[in-house]
Amino acid sequence: MAAALEILLHRADPILRGRIVETLSTRFDSRVDLDGFHVSVLKGLEVSGDGLRIFPPDDVVAAGATEPLIALKHFSFHANVLGLFQKPMHVGTVKVEGMTISVPPKEARRQAPKSDRHIGKIKIVVDQIECDDSRLIIGTAKPDKEPKEFYLRHIVMHNVGPNSPWRYDATLVNAIPTGEIHAVGTFGPWVNESPGDSSVTGKYTFEHADLNTIKGIAGILSSTGEFTGQLNRIVVDGTTDVPDFSLDTANHPVPLYTKFHAIVDGTSGDTYLQPVDAKLAESEFTCKGEVINIKGKGHQINLDVIVPNGKIQNFLDLAVKQQPAIMTGRLNMKTKLSIRPGDDSVTQKLGLNGQFTLRSIHFVNPEWQDKVDMLSLRAQGKAKQAKPGAEDVHSRMVGNFRMGAGRLRFSRLDYDLPGADINLAGVYSLDGNELDFSGKVRTKAALSNMVATWWKSWLLKPVDPFFRKHGAGAEIPIKISGSKGSPKFGLDLHHKDNEKGN
Structure with missing residues (x-):
């Protein structure tokens, strides 16, 4: 027995490398490459690896999806030496740095011939995965669209099994407006045939987002909400609150609150607002429309806005420097609102085209x-x-x-x-x-x-x-x-x- 243990310890490196590659290849029905691998047995099994790449299934690769489906810069985990004698081997926590998940367009599989792969065995079972500095990129087959990309500062995934959803706790970094989003929920099961169809649900909080990172507007935004769907199509219901929203044409802070229902199309990066119920100071209004992803330029915003019975002074306070507002009155307005992409101030990019009626007008x-x-x-x-x-x-x-x-x-x-x-x-x-x-x-x-x-x-x-x-x-x-x-x-x-x- 002692001799067998000594042999296994000396052969732990190739044994564990083989188990990792076979488990991942079986789980994702694809080729797996691993550049660097090291095992230490001084304090149990200390395992680390570099350059791990999991490719899409062969038929998707044949259609032109050559980028790895999942790529890890570095991973590590600790296990009991006796795990070498267990099948499947049990691992408590795997720590990952620099993970990139690239979801290929759904169309790639439709264009590819079917292929058969040898089905191996799941030889390692993991309870939890902790990832730092990760990216999720949802590809698109549309030439005029940019891939949808999310940066995750930290994510912990629990109950990591092949046939059930994984629980996660994630911190995402939002570039514009700058801030961190905290989300908890479930992900999966992973769909090998079409990863973009993998389910995702969750609740999020987004606090202290600085709107000053968007040229032309200012304020501190907070938002909470829930989302559900697949990576390719996520439905979001939430609220936003900006107690000090302002435009650079006036620099007069006005409270702005919204409740929204949105659909995020992961295949195009477009977002559809259906609708947004908003309140600017004491004036309620609704918006419906779209935020269109334009390759190399940013986003084009197109909204239909209806103000059924607002106060004109609230909108003048937001848009016009003169204080107090030159008039008071009740506002009814229907307008098309557009914000073109580009680096100019929001107020310079903003376009309106509509009709209004003012009643009970009084000049201040x-x-x-x-x-x-x-x-x-x-x-x-x-x-x-x-x-x-x-x-x-x-x-x-x-x-x-x-x-x-x-x-x-x-x-x-x-x-x-x-x-x-x-x-x-x-x-x-x-x-x-x-x-x-x-x-x-x-x-x-x-x-x-x-x-x-x-x-x-x-x-x-x-x-x-x-x-x-x-x-x-x-x-x-x-x-x-x-x-x-x-x-x-x-x-x-x-x-x-x-x-x-x-």
Whole structure:
């Protein structure tokens, strides 16, 4: 017996190498290469190896998938010497450094001829695997897409068996926004014929993610949620909370909360949002759309956004520097939102194309509100009541707009108040330094009835017919220019019904 033990100890290296290679080859139905291997028997069996590579099944390799399915830079484990006499041999924990899992596209197998391999035996059973600095790469057959890649700082896998799910506890590194994701759940069983169809479930937490790593926005994000599916298609349900979300056009932090249902297509790297229920300060809205992976460029975001009954001041606080917001009111909006890929600021890449309605409008600046109130009274022919401090009027604004490169362009901007309809088109810059609108004011009263003194009214009566058009008491061309701090209002005597917003 002693002689047999001594022989086995001297032959432990080739025995264990053979067991590892045969077990993995049988488990994954594929070729296994191992560059370096070492066994020490001074303190039991101390085993280590380098350059372990597990290739896809032969039929997938024949289709062109030449990269290893799983590659390990280094692994090690400890076992009892008596394990050499046991089949299968039992190992408690295997420690791994630098693991890369490359899942080939599902299409690779469909293009490959079937092949038969010799089926060996499982000669080593492992309870737990601990991995540091690992990568999961989900390949794609689409030439215009980048592979989907995840970096795992640390992962522990329990109950590592061939026919049941593995429990895992993982820490993933998220590049943009920067932060760590902690996830626990189950993985597998591993599907040899199509690894991308291997099941995955779990719960995650994502805390202290710095949005400053995305040019143009700021805030600290936290997120929790659950996910389920296969590596090729994962369904995620979760929430995000950013108590201090801001855009660089304003730098005014506003709380932003979302609840989302998303589908991650591992074969393309695209994400589909179906939907996102969000709340910006006191304003609720919903989004549906997609985040498209564009090879070599990044991501294109396309969303349909609906704001059913928000507060305009919440959105102005987020987007416009001027404080307080120039107006309050109830907002109904439908818009298509897009963010193109690239290195520019989010606000420079952001595009909007939609329609909105504002109700119960009130201008925060008392002088602006007085001008609106007095305009309404004059337009109704109540010129003598048109004085500062008059009762606020109920007004409504409707518009069609496009936004890009930090500017809002209105092809239509209709402002309705008692006695007057104001129809404008023009441009407003988000930094507030540019106002350029032109259009018409249509009033119920004639021009001569909009002045308080009898002699001014008498002087204006001869010109009433020139301004009385299209059923209005007066139709007056106007223009608004200047900036947010110094707007200039005047007559646009050269108005030619141009549409500046187009």
